[in-house]
Amino acid sequence: MRPWSIGGARPRWLELALLACPILLLAIGLTTIELSSGEAPGSSDQALVAALASALFAVHCWLTLRYPHADQVVLPTASMLAALSMVMVARLEPSLALRQAMWIGVGSVALLATLVILPSVSWLRQYRYTWAALGLALVLSTFVFGVDPNGSGARLWLGFGGVYFQPSEILKILLVVFFAAYLDDYRELLTLSSVRVGPISLPPLPYLTPLLFMLAIALGTVVMQRDLGAALLLFGLFLAMLFVATGRVLYVVGSLAIFVLGADLLYRLFSVVKIRVETWQDPWATASTTGYQLVQGLTALAAGGLIGAGLTYGYPTYVPAVHTDFMIAAIGEELGLAGSLAVVGLYVVLVHRGLRIAMVTGDSFATLLAAGLTSVVGIQALVILGGTLKLIPLTGVTLPLLSYGGSSVLANYVLLGLLLAVSAEPRRRDDAA
Amino acid sequence: MWILARIRLSYGSMFELTAEAVILLLRLALVALLYLFLGAVALTAARELRRLARPDAAVRQTVPRARLIVVDPGSTSLTPGDALPLRPVTRLGRSAENTIVLDDTFVSAEHAVIVQRDGAWWVSDRGSTNGTAVNERPVHGEVGLAPGDVVAIGDVRLKIAV
Numbered sequence: 001m002r003p004w005s006i007g008g009a010r011p012r013w014l015e016l017a018l019l020a021c022p023i024l025l026l027a028i029g030l031t032t033i034e035l036s037s038g039e040a041p042g043s044s045d046q047a048l049v050a051a052l053a054s055a056l057f058a059v060h061c062w063l064t065l066r067y068p069h070a071d072q073v074v075l076p077t078a079s080m081l082a083a084l085s086m087v088m089v090a091r092l093e094p095s096l097a098l099r100q101a102m103w104i105g106v107g108s109v110a111l112l113a114t115l116v117i118l119p120s121v122s123w124l125r126q127y128r129y130t131w132a133a134l135g136l137a138l139v140l141s142t143f144v145f146g147v148d149p150n151g152s153g154a155r156l157w158l159g160f161g162g163v164y165f166q167p168s169e170i171l172k173i174l175l176v177v178f179f180a181a182y183l184d185d186y187r188e189l190l191t192l193s194s195v196r197v198g199p200i201s202l203p204p205l206p207y208l209t210p211l212l213f214m215l216a217i218a219l220g221t222v223v224m225q226r227d228l229g230a231a232l233l234l235f236g237l238f239l240a241m242l243f244v245a246t247g248r249v250l251y252v253v254g255s256l257a258i259f260v261l262g263a264d265l266l267y268r269l270f271s272v273v274k275i276r277v278e279t280w281q282d283p284w285a286t287a288s289t290t291g292y293q294l295v296q297g298l299t300a301l302a303a304g305g306l307i308g309a310g311l312t313y314g315y316p317t318y319v320p321a322v323h324t325d326f327m328i329a330a331i332g333e334e335l336g337l338a339g340s341l342a343v344v345g346l347y348v349v350l351v352h353r354g355l356r357i358a359m360v361t362g363d364s365f366a367t368l369l370a371a372g373l374t375s376v377v378g379i380q381a382l383v384i385l386g387g388t389l390k391l392i393p394l395t396g397v398t399l400p401l402l403s404y405g406g407s408s409v410l411a412n413y414v415l416l417g418l419l420l421a422v423s424a425e426p427r428r429r430d431d432a433a
Numbered sequence: 434m435w436i437l438a439r440i441r442l443s444y445g446s447m448f449e450l451t452a453e454a455v456i457l458l459l460r461l462a463l464v465a466l467l468y469l470f471l472g473a474v475a476l477t478a479a480r481e482l483r484r485l486a487r488p489d490a491a492v493r494q495t496v497p498r499a500r501l502i503v504v505d506p507g508s509t510s511l512t513p514g515d516a517l518p519l520r521p522v523t524r525l526g527r528s529a530e531n532t533i534v535l536d537d538t539f540v541s542a543e544h545a546v547i548v549q550r551d552g553a554w555w556v557s558d559r560g561s562t563n564g565t566a567v568n569e570r571p572v573h574g575e576v577g578l579a580p581g582d583v584v585a586i587g588d589v590r591l592k593i594a595v
Contacts, residue, residue, distance in 0.1 A: 014477060017473075018470065018473060018474070021466060021469065021470040021473075024466055025463065025466050025467070028462050028463050028466065029463060032456055032459040032460060032463065035452055035455060035456050035459070036456050073474055073477060076470070076474075077470075080467070080470055084467075188560045307460075307461075307464065308460075308464075310456065310457075310460045311460065311463070335463065335464055336464070338464045338468075339463075339464050339467065342464065342467035342468060342471060343467075345467075345471045346467075346470075349474050352478065362548075362550065362555075362575070
């Protein structure tokens with residue numbers, strides 16, 4: 001026990017200081033929007049800022065009391081993205097601003113609930129097949145009960161009582177837990193043993209089968225539903241976790257080969273894939289139809305320049321889905337390259353902290369879990385940022401923590417809760433010992 | 434941008450100038466705040482790295498140096514009484530990549546690892562064929578070590594000494 005610890009609690013000064021930034025960001029952003037629309041800052045803005053401040057303070061207090069050793073940068077960084085998200089949604093779709101604020105509030109509660117309910121990180125490990133089954137059940141249920149409230153052409157949502165929920169957002173977390181538990185169980189077998197076929201040594205396929213089976217079902221369902229972004233994310237996640245668990249380059253090379261074959265197959269089978277690739281190669285050829293979104297996004301980014309037009313001074317609302325998947329186009333137009341690079345910087349910070357948590361934790365399951373959760377955020381950001389910037393074919397996924405959307409916000413906060421729980425774990429075990 | 438505000442001054446009303454100037458300031462403040470935050474985080478990360486880069490200082494403060502004293506060398510070339518210093522992470526096994534190489538027949542290539550965390554030493558088996566034991570009790574998961582404990586790896590017996 002250190003002399004300044006009171007009942008296990010320990011001040012988290014760094015977190016407290018850093019948390020001032022998102023609150024200030026929200027205040028500045030909302031004030032800018034109000035001023036430039038010619039109105040005086042309203043009381044609803046103050047209420048929003050106060051709500052964010054109290055939510056963050058509540059989470060901070062709980063962490064200080066119960067998880068004093070948890071990482072101190074994760075929450076402020078995620079909150080910067082959340083505050084920016086509230087500002088951008090208020091600017092782009094003012095009618096949704098309150099809903100987004102509410103979702104972030106619900107997300108904070110979910111984060112706390114994850115920390116409170118979770119008895120220990122290894123508890124997740126015990127129920128590995130439950131998580132796998134739950135994830136599949138959720139995704140399969142969209143086949144039966146799936147609805148399409150946005151008219152996007154894919155029935156990816158489940159609805160109850162006017163609230164729509166996208167199961168693939170939760171699926172990614174459940175899959176991380178399952179992969180982490182399974183890979184941790186069979187890590188040595190997968191790393192050391194191999195089946196020799198002539199001069200080539202192959203990985204021990206029998207032990208990989210359940211993993212591949214799970215991946216195939218998950219990928220199959222999301223692909224059948226034309227949720228290509230989710231498919232790309234899940235595959236990237238699988239690859240990252242397999243490599244973290246085994247450190248074998250063979251797996252990565254093999255999986256990439258499978259990826260190329262699979263992508264080619266999808267290209268032949270689904271017209272939507274073909275359209276996406278063609279649009280990526282030359283969006284201007286179809287600038288008024290399939291390439292419209294991409295062209296508008298690129299135009300918005302170009303219009304922003306180095307420091308941007310300033311909040312409310314651009315025209316990002318011409319971009320379809322700008323408040324969800326194409327959020328970075330609006331940020332690029334109104335906050336400029338400076339603002340969008342800062343957003344990339346925030347994701348880099350999140351990934352850095354996540355991998356750091358994975359490295360310092362003492363438990364191999366926790367390492368895989370943290371690395372997997374971090375990969376989800378990193379890959380998802382890469383997939384949609386790359387898609388928006390025309391670096392890779394565009395596939396629709398949300399920009400983690402930034403896009404408007406209840407399921408996405410909620411899932412990402414649960415993810416952060418798990419990450420914080422992992423970062424608190426090794427210390428907690430030592431304190432108990 | 435400042436020039437724009439000036440031009441506004443000559444044409445527009447006083448209120449317009451202040452509103453424009455305030456908005457401009459807020460715009461810059463918004464982006465500046467993002468970088469301020471990133472800067473603060475980067476400084477933190479740098480400080481953590483620097484702390485990690487000087488493990489000796491931290492180790493000396495929190496834990497006294499520990500050693501492994503050879504009790505029974507088994508079929509290795511060690512002699513009883515040899516002192517092997519413990520590192521923050523000490524890997525034991527038969528392959529040359531280990532921190533302490535034990536070329537005993539019953540020692541696996543990567544046999545066990547002893548790590549130092551928060552002032553204590555922990556041993557865990559790395560999936561060895563013949564297992565690791567502390568005071569003749571087999572090691573499952575991670576086992577804390579106290580001075581005087583005897584770690585058995587193959588036929589080799591090593592005692593923790595501070």
